[in-house]
Amino acid sequence: VHAADTDALTLASAAAQSHFDALPLAVPPRLTTDAAERAALWHVRKGLYTAVAGARPSGTTALLEDIVVPVPRLLATCERLIELFAEHGYEGSVIFGHAKDGNVHFLLNERFDDPDSVARYRRFTDDLVELVLSQQGSLKAEHGTGRIMAPFVRRQYGDELTDLMWELKRLIDPDGILNPGVVLSDDPDSYLHDLKRVPTVESEVDRCVECGYCEPTCPSKSITLTPRQRIVLRRDMAWAEEQGDTELLRDLRADYDYDGVQTCAVDGMCGVACPVDINTGDLVRRLRAEQSNAVEGAVWGTAAKHWSMVTRAGGVALTVADALPAPLVRGVTQLGRAVLGADTVPLYDGGLPRG
Ligand code: SF4
The missing domain is CATH 1.20.5 (Single alpha-helices involved in coiled-coils or other helix-helix interfaces)
Structure with a gap:
């Protein structure tokens, strides 16, 4: 509930309360204007994406969408969206967002390392685009159009506006070198290319959603890598190995020893900021232990004592x-x-x- 002054806020709160009273809720809701209580609630809300994404099955990518429809059509849109999850077999998908603005974020988990899953994602996206546009909505709301919705811009805005956007793009970027495929794309399948794969690497860090919250707290971020980059490179190595790209794998391994392992302070500061409780130091400690030999271990063990x-x-x-x-x-x-x-x-x- 959001209003420009106290009187309007009181009225809006009373209206919300009457809606709550009509719902079969487990706990009666209580609205608050207390700054500390509000901050605590926002903390939970802002951690929602990462908490849900962190609980996804290992090896899947968490996709977060950002659609908007006129508020009176929000209920019908969400009901159909839930049907689409069921029709396409997306279990455990979560809907949240900003209901008062008709803005829906939903999260689904998909594997992009097998063609059947990519084909399913194509079918789901087609149905989603149809749903949103049939409700006079927009395929993107508060976040950027990015790459996934770029091929559908023409369908949403029509030929005249889309051609105008292309004209502007060509004036500013005649060689098409600025973020190719982002916002505007002339490849109808571009949303199915270069999807982020998240291969299973190790249990300490598989939950990582690559949100980057850990990066500002890391003392080695300005020397070599951040915790997020340490994890992403482990995934890239696993991917290179799976693809048989031995040259890339060799290069990554060679650089990772210093950039990833030796220069981590293993102080766990990343774990303090991480919404899914990953301490990248745990991974690095294990990698160091695996690298060290028994003699080295005994010498340093004695030195420590x-x-x-x-x-x-x-x-x-x-x-x-x-x-x-x-x-x-x-x-x-x-x-x-x-x-x-x-x-x-x-x-x-x-x-x-x-x-
Ligand atoms: S390790 Fe870093 S990037 Fe990964 S989920 Fe935690 S905070 Fe986000």
Whole structure:
């Protein structure tokens, strides 16, 4: 309920209340104007998409649509939409959105790695477009037209307006290099190409919906990858492996060691922001454990149990190094790096202080 002033809000709230009273609800609803209560309710609402998408079966892509119809046609549209889910076998689909504006978001899960599922998605989309346009609605409401609805723009707006849009597009972008296929597309099947596949990779991160909420909290985001990118690249590697693209797989694996594994701080800050409780650090910790050998594990396990001794030894080493000629110490560390690897032995620099 939304109004420009208190009086209008009181009236609108009373009208809403009379609707609630007529519904067979499990719990009587209570409207609030308290900012804290409102914020808590919005928190739940804003997490809805990710929470529902996070519970989807592994290997499926969560699709979120954004249609709008005139408010008096909202009920009929939603009822037909529920029938379409049943007719096309989309179980567990969820409808939410902004009812007062006739704006519906719905979410369905689909696999895009098998042709039968893609064919089903084509049939469903045809029926959806028919439904929305027959209700004098719009195929896109508050979000951009993007790629899925681009081939249907002509059907919604007619030839004259669509040709005008194309004319403008060609004036601004004569070579068609700006977001090709987005908003306008002359390929009637473009919505079935380049669909995002979400192969099953590992249980720690399969729920990821790639929303990116974790990205601002990640301390390594400006050095290498964000948690979302760490997960997406695992999926890309799984996809490359499935497709037999060994060259891509080799390149991704080679870069992932440093960008994905070694530079993750494993501090779990991503888990604090993630609406589906993914801590990408759990994945990275496991990958590190799989990479390390027993000797390495035993050495670091012992070091961890005697950490003050380790840091004291480090301090003594720095003091000794400081007393020796810097090129000599540098040469020793260079030798160590050549034998044990540059990521294992730090390169001594004459500018380092005493311990
Ligand atoms: S890991 Fe990041 S991108 Fe994935 S669901 Fe959680 S917050 Fe979103």
